[in-house]
Amino acid sequence: MNRPRLHALVGALVTLATARAPLPAQRPSTMAGRSTVYASSAVVATSQPLASAAGLEILRRGGNAIDAAVAAAAVLSVTEPHMTGIGGDMFAIVWLAREQKLVALNASGRAGSLMTRATLQARGFRAGSQQGVMSVTVPGALAGWDKLVRTHGKRTLAQVLQPAIGYARDGFPLSPIIAAQWADETTFLQRDSAAAATFLPRGRAPKAGEWFRNPDYARTLKTIADSGIGTFYGGSIGQRLVSRLAALNGFVTLDDLRKNAPTWVTPISVPFKGYRVWELPPNNQGIAALEMLRILEPYDLKTMGHNSPEYLHHLIEAKKLAYADLDRFVGDADHLDMPAEQMLTDAFIAERRSHLDAKRAQERMDPGPMRTKSETVYLTVADAEGNMVSFINSNYDSFGSGIVVPGTGFALHNRGAGFTLTEGLPNTVAPGKRPFHTLIPGFVTQTVNGREQAYMSFGLMGGGVQAQGHVQFLLNYFVFGMDLQASIDAPRFRHYDRNRVALEPPIGDGVRNALAAMGHLLIDQPTVAFGGAQAIVRLPKGYAAGSDPRKDGMAVGY
Known part of the structure; x- marks a missing residue:
């Protein structure tokens, strides 16, 4: 993807998207500098501007909301690596315009086959907090990305990963809120040599406006784009992941990765x-x-x-x-x-x-x-066909477990911290179980x-x-x-x-x-x-969208 073109899109599309008319009987925002974004055809709302722009470009090039959501999520894994990435889990609710129905995907991974209650008790596991290797479960996000695009997208996973690969390879300037949160994790990142090497260039966290490159992650994503997700779930990347975890006395095996599969689920509701x-x-x-x-x-x-x-x-x-x-x-x-x-x-x-x-x-x-x-990214996309995607992806805590497999460029999540050691509960830890999720x-x-x-x-x-x-x-x-x-x-x-x-x-x-x-x-x-938060409302014609000022993100549309 052409970098200058994307940077230009951010400014131009914000101007285009914010041509708006007021919604009836509603009070506008009183927060300075933010107003509801209105767009005639499609809209993307994420917690980081480059991700929003990447999703919008996918839409403009003929992709649908599903393609754009995964592309934006992949860019967020580069620009907000403390919050999200292929080392974490994801969930999505999708409105399919042609079928006029909601579908939902649970792409959370499971406890490794070596993760038992007795072992965690013996090692002093404390539910709800970062636990290093003891908290690493199978990462489900990448399989979820692939499942969404293959089932309901118009583009291939390789195509929608290209913006993220470009930003990881060529770099990008850090936005302010992300930079501050990143700096807060300096001591935590220093516990793992590969995490420090990846995310503390020159021995510190990058500052707002400074450029950050992650060539290891670019190579990882390119390998996935070229060879498919099998390289992660049992192939060469998975083998490196399992070897590193084994060296740290972790619980995930290569067979656990191979068995991972997202699940289509029926959403629940109330009037x-x-x-x-x-x-x-x-x-x-x-x-x-x-x-x-x-x-x-x-x-x-x-x-x-x-x-x-x-x-x-x-x-x-x-x-x-x-x-x-x-x-x-x-x-x-x-x-x-x-x-x-x-x-x-x-x-x-x-x-x-x-x-x-x-x-x-x-x-x-x-x-x-x-x-x-939990540390998480939420994004939402709607396209000109009427498809809408509600999408969330997370490492759980900031930088997850704090463990980076050398040369891969991403942190493994600590979602296992969501288990309890109390006996007899649906969320009591056991091999192959999905943990409670936020x-x-x-x-x-x-x-x-x-x-x-x-x-x-x-x-x-x-x-x-x-x-x-x-x-x-x-x-x-x-x-x-x-x-x-x-x-x-x-x-x-x-x-x-x-x-x-x-x-x-x-x-x-x-x-x-x-x-x-x-x-x-x-x-x-x-x-x-x-x-x-991010949100999109479908109007009689077009869309309204909002993006939280508590984050660096924005809503853009055309």
């Missing part, structure tokens, strides 16, 4: 304000967003007032209930002891709602009755003339904030009537555990004091903790 909100089923946390929406159904949230103490309290308490159920009931879909749909029934939701105290924060929530955490792409449909139609593709990166962030975004848009960009920009809360909750600084002292009086323990967290 919401005349629309239908869709998430992926377990092994990820999407069901928590749906459960929160259902718990909050009877409350007049609009009268409470946006981000008022009463409003935030109800959302935080609903979050505690839904996440308690995640801990108990969610894990590998093949190991659930209660069907996911059971958690969305009227009886189950009513029981959960009965534990919500409207006046007092509950320090501990038990899971519902039995019947029968990654959740979202989608919204509406019924028109008796048929389900695509309306919105959305998502929010940021580990455990994702499900609670989905709910806040949807309420901003559908309940409070904010326009798309304002719905993304609005200050968020993030609940952690017990009564610990963080609020973004625009939420004032009066609200904070009132929440503290209810028993909430307020803590300070950096902006990155509140995640970053």
